[in-house]
Amino acid sequence: MASATRQTYGQRAEKHTNAAARALLETIERKRTNLCVSVDVTKKADFLRIIDTVGPYICLVKTHVDVIEDFDAGLIESLKELSVKHDFQIFEDRKFADIGNTVALQYSSGVYKIASWSHITNAHPVPGPSIISGLASVGLPLQRGLLLLAEMSTKGSLAVGTYTDEAVRMARANREFVIGFIAQRRMDGLGLREGEAMSQDEDFLILTPGVGLDVKGDGMGQQYRTPREVVLQDGCDVIIVGRGVYGKDNGANAEAVRAQAERYRAEGWKAYQERVGISE
Ligand code: 5BU
Numbered sequence: 001m002a003s004a005t006r007q008t009y010g011q012r013a014e015k016h017t018n019a020a021a022r023a024l025l026e027t028i029e030r031k032r033t034n035l036c037v038s039v040d041v042t043k044k045a046d047f048l049r050i051i052d053t054v055g056p057y058i059c060l061v062k063t064h065v066d067v068i069e070d071f072d073a074g075l076i077e078s079l080k081e082l083s084v085k086h087d088f089q090i091f092e093d094r095k096f097a098d099i100g101n102t103v104a105l106q107y108s109s110g111v112y113k114i115a116s117w118s119h120i121t122n123a124h125p126v127p128g129p130s131i132i133s134g135l136a137s138v139g140l141p142l143q144r145g146l147l148l149l150a151e152m153s154t155k156g157s158l159a160v161g162t163y164t165d166e167a168v169r170m171a172r173a174n175r176e177f178v179i180g181f182i183a184q185r186r187m188d189g190l191g192l193r194e195g196e197a198m199s200q201d202e203d204f205l206i207l208t209p210g211v212g213l214d215v216k217g218d219g220m221g222q223q224y225r226t227p228r229e230v231v232l233q234d235g236c237d238v239i240i241v242g243r244g245v246y247g248k249d250n251g252a253n254a255e256a257v258r259a260q261a262e263r264y265r266a267e268g269w270k271a272y273q274e275r276v277g278i279s280e
Contacts, residue, residue: 004203005186005235008276009034012203020119020145021179021205024089028059028238031087034231034268036060036207037261038093038242041250044070048078050251055086057261060120060207062091062240065112076117091207092118095149097126100134108138115139122147122182125167132170136177145179150187153210154221165191171204180205184225186235209240213267218243227264231271239268 004012013025028034037054039061041047047068051061061083065071083090092114096103103123107115114121115138123131125148135146150167151159159167164183168191171178181187183206189198212224224244230236245260247253273279 003188005188006276008278009237009272015201016179016203018145018176018179019143020089021203023119024059024145024179024205024238027087027089031056031059032269033057033059033265034238034272035261035265036062036091036238036240037245038062038064038209038240039246040064040067040242041246042067042069043250044068044072044075046250046252047075048082049254050246050257051079051082052086053251053254053257054245054261055082055088057258057265058086058088060089060091060238062093062242063118064093065114071111076113080117089119090117091120091122091147094118094121094123096121096123096131096135098131099127100130100137102134103131104134104138107135115142115144118144120145120147120179122149124149125163125170129170129173132174132178136174140177144177146177147180147182147205147207148178149183150181151183151185153184153208153223155217155223156221167191168204172199172202175202178204180207180237182207182209183236184208184210184230184234188235205238206236207238207240208234208236209242211239211241211264212244213264214244227267228271231268232275235275239264 009025010029016022035058148167150164168187208230227239241264251257
C-alpha cells in the first residue's frame with residue numbers, strides 16, 4: 001500500500017476509522033481545499049465576518065475562543081450555522097496540558113464547553129498518556145478527534161527529538177482518538193523501538209501552522225514556510241494560515257481576505273496534487 005503521502009484525501013477518508021478524521025478528509029476532497037484558516041481576532045463581529053468570507057475556500061476553521069472579548073453562547077450557534085452553510089469542520093486550538101481529570105473538565109465544561117461544538121482539538125503530550133484518556137472520556141462518545149502537538153512552528157521550540165518521538169508513540173497507542181499531529185513534517189516511522197514496524201493502516205493527519213507566502217516571521221518567534229514547502233516537500237496534510245489571510249486590520253477588507261483565502265487554497269491544493277501525482 002502506498003504511504004499516506006501518495007494517497008488522495010478521498011482514498012484516506014475511506015479507510016479512516018475515526019469519524020472526525022474521516023469528516024475532515026471527506027471535506028478536503030469534496031471542496032478541493034486543504035486550507036485551514038486560523039481566526040485570531042477579539043471581536044465577535046470580526047470573527048464571524050472573516051469566517052463567512054473565507055468559508056467557501058476552507059476545510060477547517062481554527063479558533064482560539066478564549067481571545068474573543070464579547071463571547072456569548074450565540075457566537076457558537078452562529079459558528080455552527082456557518083460550518084453548515086459553508087461545509088467546514090471546526091478546530092479549537094486549546095492546547096490542553098494538564099492532568100486527565102482537569103482537562104476533561106476544561107474540555108466539557110466552563111464557559112466554552114469546547115467538546116460540544118469543536119470537532120477537533122489538540123493537546124500537549126507533556127503530561128503523558130493520561131491527557132489522552134482524560135480528553136477521550138469526553139470526546140470519544142461525541143465522535144471527536146484529538147491532535148497531539150509533536151512540534152511547534154516557533155523559533156527555539158523544545159518539542160524536538162525524543163519529545164517528538166514519544167508524542168508519536170503516545171498517539172500510536174491511542175489511535176481511536178488521536179487522529180494526528182500539529183507538526184512541521186510527516187511523522188511516519190518516528191517513535192518506533194528496535195524491532196517494531198509501522199502498522200500498514202496507520203494514517204495520522206499532519207496539520208501545520210506557521211504558513212505564509214509573503215513574510216518569513218512576525219517578530220514574536222513565529223516562523224513561516226510556504227504551502228509548497230509544507231505540503232509537497234514535508235508531506236503535511238493541512239496548511240493553517242492566520243494573519244496571511246485576514247491581514248493586519250482584523251479582516252476589515254472582505255475582498256482582500258477572500259482573495260488571500262483563494263490564493264492559499266490554490267497554493268495548498270497545487271502542492272498536494274503534485275505530491276500525489278494528479279493534475280485534476
Ligand atoms: P498566524 O497568524 O498564521 O501566524 O497564526 C498561526 C496560528 O497557529 C495561531 O493561532 C497560533 O496560535 C497557531 N500555532 C502556531 O502558529 N504554531 C504552532 O506551533 C502551533 C499553533 Br501548535
